[in-house]
Amino acid sequence: MGFKLDYLLSILPRLIAAAAVNIRLAIVIMLLALVLGTALTIVRAQKIASVNALIAVIISFVRGTPLLIQIFIAYYVLPAVGLDLSPEVAGISAIAFNSMVFVSESMRGGLATIEAGQIEASTALGLPPHAIWLKVVLPQLFRRIVPVLINEATIVVKGTALLSVITVVDVLRTAQQMASASYRPFETMIGSALVFLVINLVISLSGRVAEARFAAARV
């Protein structure tokens, strides 16, 4: 039983079609993670002791447990408390929640690189807090964490492959379905590996272009 290249080539179109699912999910997750992560960062910056203590526990939990377990919690536990989510929505919630924490943590690092003088100047000019956030801090913060966000996007894309475990028909699950019909799991897995490789290389490369443009815009 040798490696059949023509079989691999014949399944690529279906795997690429299935990749649309992973890409769509990853985009939704990244948008949610960005919005929620920004909100979380602003809440943390208020430095309300009890709130920050609670957030610290949540962050430690998310960083200390496997994404797969978090997906299982969203898929098996949320219905038990009355939230009956479709596999897709459960998966999106779990990965977005996970990614939100990582976005907020990278923002924490980014905030430390913004010059104190800008906040002093904005405060001296009498800008209200929402304006300081929206016009001074956040625009610079987003630019600074572009590399981290690009990296996070590739992690999210890889995370969507785990959703096959909770029956989302993505690239991996499509590959497994084809393998059970053809008994050629090795070729189908190589095929899905290639699909993910291409998606993530495209993200990394376009990220590098975006970074260069942002770097140029800063000057």
Add this chain to the structure above:
Amino acid sequence: MHFDPAVLVDYWPLLLQGAWLTLQVSAAAFVMGYVVGIAIALIALVPGWVPRLVTGLYVETLRNIPFIIILFVVYYGLPFSGIRLPAVLVGTAALALFASAYYAEIVRAAILALPRGQFESARAIGMSPMSAMRHVVAPQILRTLVPPSTNMTLTMMKESAVLSSITVPELTYQSLVVQGNTFAPFEVFAAVASIYWLIAVVIAEASRRLERRVGTAQAGASGRNRIADRYLSLVARRT
């Protein structure tokens, strides 16, 4: 809905067995992954474009493919080449393969961050390349290695949950077994998540102590003023 830990009473041994296997698999993958990672990093530093290209392909391929797919490729690929191994060994090997790509980058970056003169001076006073690496370079890069290596090892330990999909009876696999027997998802996943959390916290704390010993730890407080801290810091100022 209420939380009833009693449903788990009969299943604690199973979960603890799973946790023990998770620890063993992670430890083995750490050692194997680090050895391969160091080798890849050293090859990457050999002058010329060929070693850099080959190691670059190795690292980028493994870093851009989801671990679950790397695992399946290894799982189906080994029998394909006539090698039949128990699932737990296949899983450990795949985990080590995955982690080695990240460890390689960590080691390479740490070596590159060290001034070139260190190695060259060691060579100039007559040390062999091996002993220059061992006695001059290695002790100095140790401190740069600890924080990112800990991070990666934690990531790898968490990724080991994916081995459940090739029936390795580690913690996540056992949690699905117990979930199937008890239909008590809340209790099961709360318990299992707590075990992972505990392992992660212990590893992180151990690394913090190691950092203190090798001298990586740095003062966290910035020299900013109160007004800027209102926006740029997420930690309340100690007065």
